[in-house]
Amino acid sequence: MMQLGLDGMPPRLFACTPSRLTTWQDCPRRYRFTYLDRPAPPRGPAWAHTTVGAVAHLALARWWDLPLERRTGPAARALLDRAWQTDGFQDDAQAHRWKGYAGDMVERYADGLDPTQDPVGVERTAAFRTAVLAVSGRVDRVDRRGDELVVVDYKTGRSELTTDDARGSLALALYALACERTLRRDCTRVELHHLPTGKVLAWDHTQQSLQRHVGRAEVVASEVRAATEELATGGSAQELFPPRPSSRCGWCDFARQCPEGLAASGGVKKPWAGLAQERTGPDPD
Ligand code: SF4
Incomplete structure (x- = not known):
């Protein structure tokens, strides 16, 4: 039964993104x-590593807008080159070196993708509510594998990730629930795609583990x-x-x-x- 507030009205939902919660x-x-x-x-001023991440995300999102025959690794690099920014870099020479590094990264990653497997969503906004929360957020990519959806989150930092990062991520768990409710299909698998190494760190949640994250x-x-x-x-x-x-x-x-x-x-x-x-x-x- 829904709990009522002191004034007899249902309590207002706390509207948030996963990032808002993790910031607290x-x-x-x-x-x-x-x-x-x-x-x-x-x-403070912009961070160069944030620039690299933002431009790589943008290039990979736009890649899926290309016609099927143009979805290649070099096309991903071209998209990154076109979107490149220099915010946060020490000087032009450093920015240029990192444009090359980031281009290698997205080209290698896109080369490993199956261009015929269009995602269900790219930069997809998804949302859900509980008795307390109204959560919404934007998911890098939502794949469909068989009858289920998979949350894909790109990571561009150089730190190595582990499966525990996927399992313990509050944001990924909330995204999975948001995709399930918004797109009306089961979604329990979450994946971190680490672009610098090409590693995929995946976790298959259960409804119980997702509910623990909601708690x-x-x-x-x-x-x-x-x-x-x-x-x-x-x-x-x-x-x-x-x-x-x-x-x-x-x-x-x-x-x-x-x-x-x-x-x-x-x-x-x-x-x-x-x-x-x-x-x-x-x-x-
Ligand atoms: S610098 Fe201050 S505000 Fe920022 S994370 Fe550290 S303690 Fe918090």
Whole structure:
């Protein structure tokens, strides 16, 4: 039976993307900076590794718009070249080197795709509701394999991934449920496609494991809602949205506004520093 709020009305749903929920889990202060403070605090400059990720995603999305006979590896590289940006790079020479690296990456990946297997969705928005949440998000690619759908998420960072990354990802689990509800077909498999290595890290959820993720998401939503409501009635931003400093703070867009984060990370990273990270850098997408 649906629970009613104090005023006898059904409680409002907490509308969110998976990224909104994971931002709170990572750092409540960053959540406040990103979603609540208006005007929002200034962010740092663009990251070069984010540029690489964004352009690779765009090229692979547009690849499926090409006529079947033009869906080749070199065509993916050409799409990347056309969409290339230089935001965050140290200089033109570095940007040029990385254009080549990213071109190799998408060409190799597209060469391994079956161009006849059109996905059910590319950059597909999907959504679902629970008694607490209204979740929506955009999925890189939704494949159909047999009678089931598969969530495909591209990763372009150089950090190695494991199956645990696919299994434990709240975002991927919520995407699977969103695809199932929006596209009305079973969807329990989630896959991380790591473009630099070509590895696919997959996990087959059960309905129980998906529901466990929903339970986590609902807990996060209630924490966020409680903190936000208390802030609106005069609560302390510092106490309700505490910083969660770690060595990763050097990659935070708001590190310049956050003394605790700066102290923990030894300073803000250069915008191109993520390009050289082998294992400890941020995920660009
Ligand atoms: S620098 Fe670190 S502690 Fe500060 S807001 Fe960013 S993630 Fe949170």
